[in-house]
Amino acid sequence: MIVKGAVLIPKIPDTVGDVLDEETIRKVSLIFNRQVNLIDVQHSLQTIGSILESYICDEETTFKGNVYPKGTWFVSVDVTDQEIQQALRDGEYTGFSILAAPYKSVEDMRRKGVN
Numbered sequence: 001m002i003v004k005g006a007v008l009i010p011k012i013p014d015t016v017g018d019v020l021d022e023e024t025i026r027k028v029s030l031i032f033n034r035q036v037n038l039i040d041v042q043h044s045l046q047t048i049g050s051i052l053e054s055y056i057c058d059e060e061t062t063f064k065g066n067v068y069p070k071g072t073w074f075v076s077v078d079v080t081d082q083e084i085q086q087a088l089r090d091g092e093y094t095g096f097s098i099l100a101a102p103y104k105s106v107e108d109m110r111r112k113g114v115n
Contacts, residue, residue, distance in 0.1 A: 010071040022071030048081035
């Protein structure tokens with residue numbers, strides 16, 4: 001099963017209230033794509049699929065009836081875990097999240113060797 005959606009949207013608070021700008025989202029997506037590249041459920045660190053696409057929109061984009069601003073990070077994921085596929089069909093999961101790292105900034109991540 002392939003699912004696609006926005007991961008981070010510039011200037012829109014995420015579920016914990018963090019607001020990121022376009023440049024920070026780009027940096028975070030590059031770190032994720034280069035080093036993490038893990039798809040799991042509820043930050044369990046148990047792989048349930050793989051990333052097929054990961055990109056930043058270069059212009060305003062409409063997806064599934066919603067308008068997303070330039071700089072939105074999208075991913076497409078091939079979910080291979082059968083239980084998670086069913087949970088997605090049942091509407092149990094409705095979005096993507098990134099695991100918060102214990103760093104104050106992208107620059108702090110670089111200093112710690114994460115980039």
